Amino acid sequence: MKLSRLGEFGLIERVRRAVPTNRNVRLGIGDDAAWMRTKTDSFLVTADLLLEGVHFDLNWTSLFDLGYKTLAVNLSDIAAMGGIPAYLILSLGVPDDFQTDQIDDFYKGISSLASENNVTLVGGDTSVADTLLISACLIGHAPYRPISRSGAKIKNDIYVTGTLGDSALALQLLKNKSLRQAKGDASYLLSRHHKPTARLAAGALLGREHLATAMIDVSDGLLQDLGHICKASAVGAYIWEDKLPLSHAYRALAGKHGTRYAMAGGEDYELLFCARPSDRKRIDKLQKRAQVPLTRIGTCVPACEGITVLDRSGSLIALPTSGHDHFKKP
Amino acid sequence: MKLSRLGEFGLIERVRRAVPTNRNVRLGIGDDAAWMRTKTDSFLVTADLLLEGVHFDLNWTSLFDLGYKTLAVNLSDIAAMGGIPAYLILSLGVPDDFQTDQIDDFYKGISSLASENNVTLVGGDTSVADTLLISACLIGHAPYRPISRSGAKIKNDIYVTGTLGDSALALQLLKNKSLRQAKGDASYLLSRHHKPTARLAAGALLGREHLATAMIDVSDGLLQDLGHICKASAVGAYIWEDKLPLSHAYRALAGKHGTRYAMAGGEDYELLFCARPSDRKRIDKLQKRAQVPLTRIGTCVPACEGITVLDRSGSLIALPTSGHDHFKKP
Numbered sequence: 001m002k003l004s005r006l007g008e009f010g011l012i013e014r015v016r017r018a019v020p021t022n023r024n025v026r027l028g029i030g031d032d033a034a035w036m037r038t039k040t041d042s043f044l045v046t047a048d049l050l051l052e053g054v055h056f057d058l059n060w061t062s063l064f065d066l067g068y069k070t071l072a073v074n075l076s077d078i079a080a081m082g083g084i085p086a087y088l089i090l091s092l093g094v095p096d097d098f099q100t101d102q103i104d105d106f107y108k109g110i111s112s113l114a115s116e117n118n119v120t121l122v123g124g125d126t127s128v129a130d131t132l133l134i135s136a137c138l139i140g141h142a143p144y145r146p147i148s149r150s151g152a153k154i155k156n157d158i159y160v161t162g163t164l165g166d167s168a169l170a171l172q173l174l175k176n177k178s179l180r181q182a183k184g185d186a187s188y189l190l191s192r193h194h195k196p197t198a199r200l201a202a203g204a205l206l207g208r209e210h211l212a213t214a215m216i217d218v219s220d221g222l223l224q225d226l227g228h229i230c231k232a233s234a235v236g237a238y239i240w241e242d243k244l245p246l247s248h249a250y251r252a253l254a255g256k257h258g259t260r261y262a263m264a265g266g267e268d269y270e271l272l273f274c275a276r277p278s279d280r281k282r283i284d285k286l287q288k289r290a291q292v293p294l295t296r297i298g299t300c301v302p303a304c305e306g307i308t309v310l311d312r313s314g315s316l317i318a319l320p321t322s323g324h325d326h327f328k329k330p
Numbered sequence: 331m332k333l334s335r336l337g338e339f340g341l342i343e344r345v346r347r348a349v350p351t352n353r354n355v356r357l358g359i360g361d362d363a364a365w366m367r368t369k370t371d372s373f374l375v376t377a378d379l380l381l382e383g384v385h386f387d388l389n390w391t392s393l394f395d396l397g398y399k400t401l402a403v404n405l406s407d408i409a410a411m412g413g414i415p416a417y418l419i420l421s422l423g424v425p426d427d428f429q430t431d432q433i434d435d436f437y438k439g440i441s442s443l444a445s446e447n448n449v450t451l452v453g454g455d456t457s458v459a460d461t462l463l464i465s466a467c468l469i470g471h472a473p474y475r476p477i478s479r480s481g482a483k484i485k486n487d488i489y490v491t492g493t494l495g496d497s498a499l500a501l502q503l504l505k506n507k508s509l510r511q512a513k514g515d516a517s518y519l520l521s522r523h524h525k526p527t528a529r530l531a532a533g534a535l536l537g538r539e540h541l542a543t544a545m546i547d548v549s550d551g552l553l554q555d556l557g558h559i560c561k562a563s564a565v566g567a568y569i570w571e572d573k574l575p576l577s578h579a580y581r582a583l584a585g586k587h588g589t590r591y592a593m594a595g596g597e598d599y600e601l602l603f604c605a606r607p608s609d610r611k612r613i614d615k616l617q618k619r620a621q622v623p624l625t626r627i628g629t630c631v632p633a634c635e636g637i638t639v640l641d642r643s644g645s646l647i648a649l650p651t652s653g654h655d656h657f658k659k660p
Contacts, residue, residue, distance in 0.1 A: 004426040011456055014430065015437060022450035025417070034452035036417055036469075041371035049421040049455040049465065087355070087366055091379040091465050096334040100344065107345060120352035122364035125379040125465075126341055135379065135421050135455075135465035139366075 027148055030232070032080040032217055035146045043086075044140040046077035052131040060174050063102050065194040066134070067109025073219065074138035075117060075198030076269040080217035082147045082207020083140035085200070088114065088121045090136050093129025117200065144207045152214035152233035152274035158298040159283065161199045161270045161290070163247040164222055166192035168265025169254055185249035192247075196269035202290035203271055211283055212273040221264040225272055226307060233274070236305035239263075239298035242312045263309065274300060357478055360562070362410040362547055365476045373416075374470040376407035382461040390504050393432050395524040396464070397439025403549065404468035405447060405528030406599040410547035412477045412537020413470035415530070418444065418451045420466050423459025447530065474537045482544035482563035482604035488628035489613065491529045491601045491620070493577040494552055496522035498595020499584055515579035522577075526599035532620035533601055541613055545603040551594040555602055556637060563604070566635035569593075569628040572642045593639065604630060 015029060027035040033046035050056060050070055058066075071088065078085045090110070094103065114121065119138070170193035173186065199217075206212040214233050216225045222239075230237055244262045246254075254261065275283055280296075287294050301308075311317045345359060357365040363376035380386060380400055391399075401418065408415045420440070424433065444451065449468070500523035503516065529547075536542040544563050548555045552569075560567055574592045576584075584591065605613055610626075617624050631638075641647045 001430045002427060008456055011424075011430075011433065014433070015451070022448070025450050025452050028450070028452050029454075034417070034419075036452065041373070043371070045417065045419055045453055045467075045469070047419045047421050047453055047455050047465075047467065049423060049457050051423060051457055051459055054457055054459065087364070087375065089364075089375055089377045089467050091377050091467075093379060093381060093463070094341075097332060100331045100341075103341065103344070118352070120355050120358070121345070122355055122358050122366065123375055123377055124359075125377050126338055127379050127381055127384055129381055129384065129463075130460070133423070133459075133463060135377075137375075137377065137419050137421075137467040139375070139469070 027146065031148050032077040033083065033140070033146070035081065035142060042142045044078055044081050044083040044142050044146060045137065046074055047135070047137045048073050048077070050134040050136070052133065058132070061194065063105040064109040067106040068113050068195050070134050070136050071110050071113045071119065072196045072198050073269060074136050075113070075200060076196065076217040076219070078138060078140040079198045079200045079203035080147070080215050080271055081142065082144060082203050082212070082215070083142050084204060085117055085119050085138055085140045087139040088119050088136060090121060090124040090134070091126070092124065093127050093133035095130060095132065096128045147207055147212045147215040147273070149214050149216050149229045149232035152229055152235050152300050154235055154300050154302055155277065156213055156274040156300040157277055157280065157296050158226070158237060158239065158272070158274055158300060159294050159296050160218070160222070160245060160272050161202050161292045161294055162197070162268070163245045163250065164218065164268050164270060165250050165254070165259070165262030165265045166247050167196060167267040168261040169250055169257065171267070172257070172261065173253065185252045188247065188249040189253065193267065196267065198269060199271045199290070199292055202292050202294070205286055205290050206273060209282065209286070211275050211279050211286065213275060215271055215273040218268040218270045218272050219266060221266040222268070222272065223263050223307060229272065229274065230303065230307060234303050235300040236303050237298055237300055237307045239307070239309045241309050241317060243295065243297045245293065245295040245297070357476065361478050362407040363413065363470070363476070365411065365472060372472045374408055374411050374413040374472050374476060375467065376404055377465070377467045378403050378407070380464040380466070382463065388462070391524065393435040394439040397436040398443050398525050400464050400466050401440050401443045401449065402526045402528050403599060404466050405443070405530060406526070406547040406549070408468060408470040409528045409530045409533035410477070410545050410601055411472065412474060412533050412542070412545070413472050414534060415447055415449050415468055415470045417469040418449050418466060420451060420454040420464070421456065422454065423457050423463035425460065425462065426458045477537055477542045477545040477603070479544050479546050479559050479562035482559055482565050482630050484565055484630050484632055485607065486543055486604040486630040487607055487610065487626050488556070488567060488569065488630060489603050489605060489624050489626050490548070490552070490575060491532050491622045491624055492527070492598070493575045493580065494548065494598050494600060495580050495584070495589070495592030495595045496577050497526060497597040498591040499580055499587065501597070502587070502591065503583065515582045518577065518579040519583065523597065526597065528599060529601045529620070529622055532622050532624070535616055535620050536603060539612065539616070541605055541609050541616065542603040543605060545601055548598040548600045548602050549596060551596040552592065552598070552602065553594050553637060559602065559604065560633065560637060564633050565630040566633050567628055567630055567637045569637070569639045571639050571647060573625060573627045575623065575625040575627070
């Protein structure tokens with residue numbers, strides 16, 4: 001079978017089944033990060049591959065922003081486990097006509113975010129390549145039990161941090177060349193696309209206070225990532241469209257797209273988590289310390305109901321084609 | 331400046347200087363693996379990037395062998411620190427016309443070596459790509475103080491495990507198409523090229539018994555990797571050409587190339603280490619447990635003497651163009 005038929009998630013599942021297990025690996029392939037725990041240590045590892053032409057386009061991304069985002073997306077995976085990031089390993093394939101100051105800009109983007117978060121670049125590999133490729137691996141500490149995708153229960157509330165859809169709408173506007181003048185709302189959306197904020201404080205607080213029963217970061221789009229939680233936890237979900245947190249800029253510029261990018265856009269790097277209804281007050285209180293709004297957007301239902309989005313009147317709405325798979329062709 | 335002028339090692343040095351340090355990082359960029367140590371844990375991390383067309387050619391490498399070698403080269407880096415390998419993180423970029431059984435073969439190659447060495451694949455990332463790309467990151471334990479490149483002293487002996495040049499000679503014969511019938515000696519050289527043996531037992535024993543003052547694995551060629559030890563330790567070296575350990579197959583097939591590939595070939599994945607002359611007997615005794623010959627090939631001298639290769643009569647011999655730099659053009 002060709003990979004284009006199997007798809008990215010089929011490949012991951014195939015690999016997961018093929019590899020041997022180890023009792024020190026508490027969570028292996030199939031969560032935001034792997035969790036290893038031995039008598040003496042407990043740590044998280046996550047990895048991301050970013051390829052020119054697949055994940056980014058140097059026509060509309062500066063190397064500084066690319067460095068920043070490389071670290072940000074990995075920080076987000078550690079945040080989604082409730083962990084504390086620590087060590088970055090970075091391998092780069094670079095075309096040989098690149099200038100050294102381009103590479104310097106890339107590392108400046110990495111460093112600016114790394115020093116904010118006490119992350120140290122400890123190693124990696126470099127090679128010449130036809131197009132720029134970035135492979136990052138981030139190791140984090142797990143002071144509390146990491147939050148997997150699999151603990152959601154029926155009747156749990158579903159929450160999301162921040163706002164949804166900003167990044168994907170920015171990308172859409174960039175692709176349509178309707179964002180040449182990046183001012184005001186457009187500038188805000190662009191910054192959300194180029195410099196996503198990993199919700200580390202929120203993730204760590206939810207982990208420390210045992211408030212999230214399941215958690216994931218929204219990288220492939222709300223509905224697709226919610227699907228990962230639902231599959232791992234064996235639940236379904238109702239999502240209320242009118243509760244989706246949208247930024248002022250999104251509302252101003254989404255136009256006919258409505259909530260489409262908020263539901264299925266991708267690259268939000270917000271945290272999506274489930275929690276017990278009895279913890280609502282504690283979660284409300286946590287918002288200040290987490291420095292980000294936490295919005296209740298739905299509820300978990302039996303798995304047989306699947307994922308349903310309801311509009312303001314309670315009617316089912318058709319789901320947009322959800323998420324992204326690198327291998328599958330449209 | 332273009333990267334092609336700066337070169338790979340120039341780039342690494344530039345990155346090393348640019349990144350902030352952290353007191354938990356005992357060894358950062360610039361050794362075979364990074365070493366992190368906190369109150370509770372002590373671990374090693376190494377990374378390798380393998381790109382189709384740069385590091386391997388699918389015309390003469392099977393996907394099984396490629397998987398095997400991907401893990402082997404990372405095991406070798408952990409061996410060179412005296413560590414114990416544990417967790418593998420593997421990111422893959424795969425052309426979308428690849429067949430799933432090709433990917434299965436690749437993972438079988440990984441798994442066969444992983445299970446021998448108690449290594450668990452814990453995560454990674456996947457993406458579609460134009461050509462196959464493999465980015466591996468291996469985490470290991472450091473039960474004893476890791477052996478860096480920087481502890482060699484003047485008058486230390488210089489040793490190498492196993493034999494040198496087999497892999498590079500095999501590659502040369504493959505490129506010249508003079509290895510179509512892989513029998514006998516040729517078959518031996520090919521197996522050394524496709525399935526290098528990481529010297530984990532030797533590395534761990536040298537670490538445990540504090541016998542090596544400096545160590546590195548020979549991936550870029552003996553003289554280049556010896557150069558890394560000399561630079562980090564501020565010493566020079568004499569190497570005796572007639573002491574270089576050569577396999578029967580190498581002697582049979584090297585012909586006019588003589589010791590060229592043993593000195594500057596690359597991809598040997600043998601351990602090169604320095605030791606005190608007073609420890610010669612202990613090192614001799616260690617060979618059995620290490621399950622590999624340990625050959626004394628030279629001695630450390632003052633840095634101002636640089637690296638010198640002497641022939642049987644004690645005359646200086648001209649050094650072959652040494653090693654490999656991905657960015658620099660010949």
